[in-house]
Amino acid sequence: MTKVLIVFYSRNGSTEALANAVAEGARRQGAEVRLRRAREVAPPEVIASVPGWAEAAGAMNDRFEAPTEADAEWADAIVFGTPTRFGSIASELKAYIDSLGGLWFQGKLNGKAGSVFCSTSSKHGGNEATLLSIYAPMAHLGLIIVPLGYADPAMFKAGTPYGATHVSALDTLKPDEEHLAVAEFQGRRVAEVARALIENRSQQAEAAE
Numbered sequence: 611m612t613k614v615l616i617v618f619y620s621r622n623g624s625t626e627a628l629a630n631a632v633a634e635g636a637r638r639q640g641a642e643v644r645l646r647r648a649r650e651v652a653p654p655e656v657i658a659s660v661p662g663w664a665e666a667a668g669a670m671n672d673r674f675e676a677p678t679e680a681d682a683e684w685a686d687a688i689v690f691g692t693p694t695r696f697g698s699i700a701s702e703l704k705a706y707i708d709s710l711g712g713l714w715f716q717g718k719l720n721g722k723a724g725s726v727f728c729s730t731s732s733k734h735g736g737n738e739a740t741l742l743s744i745y746a747p748m749a750h751l752g753l754i755i756v757p758l759g760y761a762d763p764a765m766f767k768a769g770t771p772y773g774a775t776h777v778s779a780l781d782t783l784k785p786d787e788e789h790l791a792v793a794e795f796q797g798r799r800v801a802e803v804a805r806a807l808i809e810n811r812s813q814q815a816e817a818a819e
């Protein structure tokens with residue numbers, strides 16, 4: 611079974627909804643999925659000063675385990691999800707990526723599939739910039755980056771060629787069916803590419819024997 615790790619940060623649930631749709635797509639493709647939520651890194655007094663933050667984080671943490679180094683090693687594909695933070699990755703997810711230095715040093719992430727999805731508040735608030743900003747760490751980690759292109763009818767209605775997206779309008783909207791369909795396609799596509807990479811490696815190993 612292809613193993614897909616979906617690791618995301620979400621504070622208000624939009625990125626969480628995309629993550630669940632990516633998981634559904636990967637499972638439809640026959641993959642085993644681990645869904646993990648990166649934990650808070652802001653100081654407790656900052657979290658306490660924002661109404662609802664601690665409660666929302668607590669509820670999501672009950673639903674999803676924290677990501678570990680072992681999860682990344684286990685996976686054949688790693689899909690990152692983040693709300694935008696000033697046009698770039700949330701520090702909570704970046705902290706997880708930065709914890710993968712040991713695996714990177716050992717070359718253990720080389721050749722796994724990688725992909726990314728994102729949520730912003732406003733229409734031109736940085737979805738594509740955020741997705742592309744995560745292409746850089748994915749390249750450094752040695753992941754084979756899986757974009758979406760326009761390779762599914764869903765792509766002509768929502769999303770971006772770089773990854774699934776959502777515009778939450780100050781957190782008043784959750785992803786609609788068209789945006790969830792893009793995320794579902796992302797899960798299917800990542801699982802399909804990861805499986806092809808595994809098959810290719812095992813064919814090469816057989817040929818070398």
Ligand SMILES: Cc1cc2nc3c(=O)[nH]c(=O)nc-3n(C[C@H](O)[C@H](O)[C@H](O)COP(=O)(O)O)c2cc1C
Nearest residue numbers: 620621622623624625693696697730731732735778
């Ligand atoms: C510190 C901070 C910076 C943000 N920067 C942006 C931004 O640059 N552009 C934007 O459209 N939304 C920005 N947002 C809003 C979130 O990215 C947006 O509400 C997102 O949909 C939340 O996703 P979630 O429901 O998964 O937490 C920012 C939010 C915070 C707290």
